[in-house]
Amino acid sequence: MPQNQKHHLETMGSQGKNTLNPKADSARKKAVFIDLDGTLWDREAVPASAWKAIEKARANGHLIFVNTGRRHVDIPQFLWDADFDGYCLATGMQMFKGKELLCQSYIDPEKVNKMITYLKSQDSGYGLEGNDWGFDDPKYAFRRMIFFAKEDRKDPSLRYPLSHIEPENYDELVKIIFDSDKPYDLEPVARELGFDIIQYKNRFNPSGGAGSFFRGELTDVHHNKAMAMEEMLEAMGVSGQYDIAAIGDSENDIPMLEAADYAICMGNGTSATKEKADYVTTSLDQNGLYNALAWLGLFEPEKNTKENEHD
Numbered sequence: 001m002p003q004n005q006k007h008h009l010e011t012m013g014s015q016g017k018n019t020l021n022p023k024a025d026s027a028r029k030k031a032v033f034i035d036l037d038g039t040l041w042d043r044e045a046v047p048a049s050a051w052k053a054i055e056k057a058r059a060n061g062h063l064i065f066v067n068t069g070r071r072h073v074d075i076p077q078f079l080w081d082a083d084f085d086g087y088c089l090a091t092g093m094q095m096f097k098g099k100e101l102l103c104q105s106y107i108d109p110e111k112v113n114k115m116i117t118y119l120k121s122q123d124s125g126y127g128l129e130g131n132d133w134g135f136d137d138p139k140y141a142f143r144r145m146i147f148f149a150k151e152d153r154k155d156p157s158l159r160y161p162l163s164h165i166e167p168e169n170y171d172e173l174v175k176i177i178f179d180s181d182k183p184y185d186l187e188p189v190a191r192e193l194g195f196d197i198i199q200y201k202n203r204f205n206p207s208g209g210a211g212s213f214f215r216g217e218l219t220d221v222h223h224n225k226a227m228a229m230e231e232m233l234e235a236m237g238v239s240g241q242y243d244i245a246a247i248g249d250s251e252n253d254i255p256m257l258e259a260a261d262y263a264i265c266m267g268n269g270t271s272a273t274k275e276k277a278d279y280v281t282t283s284l285d286q287n288g289l290y291n292a293l294a295w296l297g298l299f300e301p302e303k304n305t306k307e308n309e310h311d
Contacts (some may be wrong), residue, residue: 001005009016023237029242030057030243031063031234032190032298033088033256034247035066035068035247036248037068039284039289040125046074047284047287047290049289051082051293053298055075056293057112057298059121063085063086065087066087067225067233068087069252071090071129071132072089073158074156074157083098090131091196092225092227093223105220105230106171107174108206109171112170113170114193118189122180124184125139125141125179125180126178127176127177127179127215129157130174133159135161136155140177169184175217175219176195181214183213183214194220196218198217198219224255225248225252225255225256230244243298249273251270264277264280264283264294264296265279266288267280267282267286268284268285279295
């Protein structure tokens with residue numbers, strides 16, 4: 001079991017009355033796509049019950065995938081070592097079968113340059129990101145430094161001043177980060193250029209809170225968490241052989257919940273995300289993922305015993 005697990009394993013009997021999905025076809029194996037932040041882990045600490053559930057589900061022949069907006073460099077080594085069936089990264093821009101790279105996409109440099117022109121016109125800070133590196137203007141670089149300092153985390157990405165970017169870097173971009181003290185109407189230009197907007201809503205930048213007022217990322221509209229699920233199964237040659245389940249907690253997970261056969265929201269998820277779910281499991285730190293996989297019928301739920309109270 002990966003070393004970063006939380007060492008206390010709570011009992012599993014907290015998932016409420018609807019402990020098993022009555023519509024789940026037990027004869028069909030499931031391909032389960034799991035978000036990271038707020039779903040699999042909190043600050044990269046994974047509950048032991050989550051690891052146990054994943055191990056049991058895979059032993060029963062089900063497939064388990066990571067489906068995240070995080071890039072290759074943002075995935076810690078222990079998660080690679082866990083050897084999931086696959087990893088959908090950077091909102092579908094990069095996909096791995098195990099550790100084997102299946103496909104890689106980049107944003108059209110022309111529309112990147114057009115978006116940069118608009119961000120500058122709004123006096124917005126921004127950063128340009130590849131899979132393992134980023135180039136930041138001074139405003140965004142400062143905000144990023146403050147964010148990681150408050151999180152007490154080391155920035156995993158190689159960061160460079162925007163002035164150092166080379167022409168070839170524009171051909172290898174997977175997202176644009178924006179950061180501003182004031183909101184602006186980003187939707188029309190994003191729609192015109194073919195970007196999706198994912199606005200960050202973390203503990204350091206809610207409206208009226210510490211940090212910048214309006215920040216998030218721009219991703220290619222032709223690649224997202226919803227499309228990544230089917231694209232992954234197609235790339236593996238198993239499309240149509242598995243029912244698809246998606247598990248998330250925030251608004252940027254809604255597209256994949258809507259595209260899945262079974263949609264599950266964490267108990268700590270947002271109200272909007274819960275409304276899109278077939279089932280709302282318990283919170284991440286209350287065996288939420290374990291109870292979600294149990295509801296899908298991927299294994300027999302365990303009874304509460306003294307043996308289950310500790311790992």
